[in-house]
Amino acid sequence: MAAAAGVSITTVSDALNGKGRLPDATRRHVREVADRLGYRPSAAARTLRTGKSGLIGLTVTTYGDEPFTFTEFAYFAEMARAATSAALARGYALVILPATSRHDVWSNVALDGTVVIDPSDHDPVVSELVRQGLPVVSDGRPVGSLPVTAWVDNDHEAAVLGILDHLADAGARRIGLLTGTTTDTYTHLSTTAYLRWCERVGQDPVYEAYPAHDPCAGAVAADRLLARPDRPDAVYGLFDPNGTDLLAAARRYGLRVPEDLLLVCCSESTVYASTEPPITTLSLKPRRIGTAVIQVLIDAIEGLNSDQPVEQVIPTELIVRTSSQRRPPRTTVSPPRSPEGD
Amino acid sequence: MAAAAGVSITTVSDALNGKGRLPDATRRHVREVADRLGYRPSAAARTLRTGKSGLIGLTVTTYGDEPFTFTEFAYFAEMARAATSAALARGYALVILPATSRHDVWSNVALDGTVVIDPSDHDPVVSELVRQGLPVVSDGRPVGSLPVTAWVDNDHEAAVLGILDHLADAGARRIGLLTGTTTDTYTHLSTTAYLRWCERVGQDPVYEAYPAHDPCAGAVAADRLLARPDRPDAVYGLFDPNGTDLLAAARRYGLRVPEDLLLVCCSESTVYASTEPPITTLSLKPRRIGTAVIQVLIDAIEGLNSDQPVEQVIPTELIVRTSSQRRPPRTTVSPPRSPEGD
DNA sequence: CGCGTTGACAGTCACGTTTCTGCATGATCA
DNA sequence: TGATCATGCAGAAACGTGACTGTCAACGCG
Numbered sequence: 001m002a003a004a005a006g007v008s009i010t011t012v013s014d015a016l017n018g019k020g021r022l023p024d025a026t027r028r029h030v031r032e033v034a035d036r037l038g039y040r041p042s043a044a045a046r047t048l049r050t051g052k053s054g055l056i057g058l059t060v061t062t063y064g065d066e067p068f069t070f071t072e073f074a075y076f077a078e079m080a081r082a083a084t085s086a087a088l089a090r091g092y093a094l095v096i097l098p099a100t101s102r103h104d105v106w107s108n109v110a111l112d113g114t115v116v117i118d119p120s121d122h123d124p125v126v127s128e129l130v131r132q133g134l135p136v137v138s139d140g141r142p143v144g145s146l147p148v149t150a151w152v153d154n155d156h157e158a159a160v161l162g163i164l165d166h167l168a169d170a171g172a173r174r175i176g177l178l179t180g181t182t183t184d185t186y187t188h189l190s191t192t193a194y195l196r197w198c199e200r201v202g203q204d205p206v207y208e209a210y211p212a213h214d215p216c217a218g219a220v221a222a223d224r225l226l227a228r229p230d231r232p233d234a235v236y237g238l239f240d241p242n243g244t245d246l247l248a249a250a251r252r253y254g255l256r257v258p259e260d261l262l263l264v265c266c267s268e269s270t271v272y273a274s275t276e277p278p279i280t281t282l283s284l285k286p287r288r289i290g291t292a293v294i295q296v297l298i299d300a301i302e303g304l305n306s307d308q309p310v311e312q313v314i315p316t317e318l319i320v321r322t323s324s325q326r327r328p329p330r331t332t333v334s335p336p337r338s339p340e341g342d
Numbered sequence: 343m344a345a346a347a348g349v350s351i352t353t354v355s356d357a358l359n360g361k362g363r364l365p366d367a368t369r370r371h372v373r374e375v376a377d378r379l380g381y382r383p384s385a386a387a388r389t390l391r392t393g394k395s396g397l398i399g400l401t402v403t404t405y406g407d408e409p410f411t412f413t414e415f416a417y418f419a420e421m422a423r424a425a426t427s428a429a430l431a432r433g434y435a436l437v438i439l440p441a442t443s444r445h446d447v448w449s450n451v452a453l454d455g456t457v458v459i460d461p462s463d464h465d466p467v468v469s470e471l472v473r474q475g476l477p478v479v480s481d482g483r484p485v486g487s488l489p490v491t492a493w494v495d496n497d498h499e500a501a502v503l504g505i506l507d508h509l510a511d512a513g514a515r516r517i518g519l520l521t522g523t524t525t526d527t528y529t530h531l532s533t534t535a536y537l538r539w540c541e542r543v544g545q546d547p548v549y550e551a552y553p554a555h556d557p558c559a560g561a562v563a564a565d566r567l568l569a570r571p572d573r574p575d576a577v578y579g580l581f582d583p584n585g586t587d588l589l590a591a592a593r594r595y596g597l598r599v600p601e602d603l604l605l606v607c608c609s610e611s612t613v614y615a616s617t618e619p620p621i622t623t624l625s626l627k628p629r630r631i632g633t634a635v636i637q638v639l640i641d642a643i644e645g646l647n648s649d650q651p652v653e654q655v656i657p658t659e660l661i662v663r664t665s666s667q668r669r670p671p672r673t674t675v676s677p678p679r680s681p682e683g684d
Numbered sequence: 685c686g687c688g689t690t691g692a693c694a695g696t697c698a699c700g701t702t703t704c705t706g707c708a709t710g711a712t713c714a
Numbered sequence: 715t716g717a718t719c720a721t722g723c724a725g726a727a728a729c730g731t732g733a734c735t736g737t738c739a740a741c742g743c744g
Contacts, residue, residue: 008724013702020703021721038473043452044395045700047386048729054450055437077419084438093451095397096426096436108396109435110385131380215612244616251618270557271613274586276593350694355732363691387730390699 005033016041047110056092056297057106057114058083059125061099061184062213072213073240074268075286076117079139082290083115090298099125113301115139115293118184119146135300137293137310141185149300150310152292154284156186159316160193160236163264163282166318167234171326172262174203176225176232178242180212187212190238206232212239222249226261234262234324243272243279243323263323278321288314347375358383389452398434398639399448399456400425401467403441403526404555415582416610417628418459421481424632425457432640441467455643457481457635460526461488477642479635483527491642492652494634496626498528501658502535502578505606505624508660509576513668514604516545518567518574520584522554529554532580548574554581564591568603576604576666585614585621585665605665620663630656 005012007030014020015030033039047053060076084094095109099116106125113135119126121143129136135149142148167175177194180187191207198205206228210221222245225235235246243265247257255261257277264280265272272279292312299305347354349372356362357372375381389395402418426436437451441458448467455477461468463485471478477491484490509517519536522529533549540547548570552563564587567577577588585607589599597603599619606622607614614621634654641647 009701010703010725011723014723017702021723023722026722038470040449040474042390042700043450044386044389045729046450046702047452048384048390048699048731049701049703051386051729053386054447088440088447091447091450093447094438096438098430105396105430105433105435107382108385108388108433110389128380132382241612244613248616269613270583271586271611274590276618351731352694352696352733353692355730356693359732361732362693365692368692384730387699388732390701390729391731391733393699 004037005030052301053110053112054092055095055109055111056087056294056301057097057109057111057129058094058117059097059099059114059119060117061120061123075240075284078268079117079286079290079293082287083294084290086291086294087298090294092294092298099123113137113149113297115297116148118186119143119148120184122146135297137297137300139289139293141189141311143183143185150296150312152289152296152312152314153185154289154316155313156189157193159282159284159318160190161197162316162318163236164194164197166320167236167262167264167324168201170234170258170262170324172232172234174206174230174232174234176235177205177207178218178221178225178235178237178239178246178265179207179209180238181209182212187238194236204230206230215241218242219245219248222246223252226250226253226255233260235264237263237265240265240267240269243267243281244275247275247279257323258325262326264318272321277323280321280324281319283317283319285314285317346379347372394643395452395454396434397437397451397453398429398636399439399451399453399471400436400459401439401441401456401461402459403462403465417582417626420610421459421628421632421635424629425636426632428633428636429640432636434636434640441465455479455491455639457639458490460528461485461490462526464488477639479639479642481631481635483531485525485527485530492638492654494631494638494654494656495527496631496658497655498531499535501624501626501660502532503539504658504660505578506536506539508662509578509604509606509666510543512576512600512604512666514574514576516548516572516574516576517604518577519547519549520560520563520567520577520579520581520588520607521549521551522580523551524554529580536578546572548572557583560584561587561590564588565594568592568595568597575602577606579605579607582607582609582611585609585611585623586617589617589621599665600667604668606660614663619665622663622666623661625659625661627656627659 007026010020011022011026012030014022015027016034058080087094092112095111097106111134114129116123116126116136116138118140119138119142123146126136126146126148130147138148138151139153141151141153164175177191179191194207195205206225208221208225210217218239218241222242225232226249237243237246243263246263246265250257250261257263264282266282266284268283268286272281292314296310296312349368353364353368354372356364357369358376400422429436434454437453439448453476456471458465458468458478458480460482461480461484465488468478468488468490472489480490480493481495483493483495506517519533521533536549537547548567550563550567552559560581560583564579564584567574568591579585579588585605588605588607592599592603599605606624608624608626610625610628614623634656638652638654
């Protein structure tokens, strides 16, 4: 390349990167020759020299045996898509990596930083990355003493309390919860918020837990919840498929929604807008979370705000539909209390 | 690192890579020191030296302004997940990249090869990659003279013909099609197969087309289709959300499914198992496609079968549910004719 | 005893950048 | 006119690895 343009390697580098002291004529000449030859600088060599690869790792911690759960819930897909877009806009690309601690894959790729979705307690991958000095930003408040650089999350407790109040306002006397058996932050915070709410209003908790990654178990748990002698007259489901599962279970037991059973579930799926009846959902705003996570991470990579750990709270949105209203449906959108702005 | 272990750089390299002629004692010693120091060989340097990065690009060509459509259809998410798993199992990681021809992102990452989902005609990114000598495998038969290394696809024509026969067998007299306005292979092949089938059996084509990336347009098109004076008594929808859209439209017009209207749509979503009624879907088996694409690509990268271009056809699966059966539903699974085995 | 062979490493180069330093050349100025 | 200085570029080091090549001792064998 340098030879073809009749200049030195230095001149080529300076011309293409806009550095050095070169007259515009030389710069144009070099670029022209580069274009003609289809020359592309080697990313590997640049990474080796500069120490920056422009790559960001993306990990979803999972509980099943499959290494990934992109498709499991719409939340992950939405979040990943937003993160990819945001990273790209700042010149970074996302590498999908497994949450397992198998070093061979992780150490084979030069990363500038990592996004971890819903990290578990004492995640070995996170510890290793932090030890290497790489910034790690998590989607989801880190459990225990996980040493992440920053995190972004919703206020899950406020969201659950808002939903329970909403259901109580709609006339619910005994609100049930469909929750998970896993120990991640989301499940934990949501469940304890529910229990505290029950205690406050003096209602006996009515809930069923199941392994959230098992779609069959969700349907069974929904059925169990509605088969109980202390059957609830309103249910909030923590996971995306709970809405359809609960709807099917209600149908089996001859319960009309919303007349006999009020229903809300946490989901990003649009199918709940056209179920019969449409189901009220809580959106965690994965697009905003994905974008925020990437911005914070890239800021850390580029040393833009290394003063203190960043903790960002994204408000949720309750999309009220027929399933949680005893009165005739109004298709309005009302956000729950959100502790902080964006 | 070399100094810490008291040996030369060469010895470290040989010890960690299992090469050279070293006694096991030295090998163990070096590995022990490496573990203790938390030493990881530089991926960038290795890539520069070996010319292999262990990274595979993944691109979804899109038609909207958003750079990605992972979440748009469950197909993409499933396919991407399977591809990620398969790549990982062979020591490769996936990098999500935009389908745009902006060079700056593409040339900033060292790729060993690329997976392109549903490439459009004369895709500039594909041409550029092939020119660089990188293997490119596409999900979807390439249009025109797109110079991909290999491709994997379903036999969309056979699938459509199978569905139309299935609907005709169930008593349909006039079968309609909900299709797209885009020019991708899937839409094109499916639509022409429909038109040929109509010609063969002597039925006037009844179809509505809409821009597939616009979710609102889908609902409108479904409505249009059922509002026509020559209203079909069976409809096949080419895209994932068509099932719920058509179901909602049928409800508006007071049409019972399957009594007044038979319904099939192409989807990977499980929601159609629990709609009212459950809807028959065609699965393109995205997991098998994603796995196959990665295997073919990595084989090409590693030079395992460079003898000839690989073209692989994955059979589809028709999941028959209530919506396409006039007789009482039997929940059986019957694959359509599939031209080749796997 | 001489010679080839093998084991066990160390030395060195090259991968393709970026970046720092250095060297001409011509212009400016005292 | 000689000193200073900006300009325009070339040279060379370094990034950390992997693949050769080289060296030196020990050893077997005729």
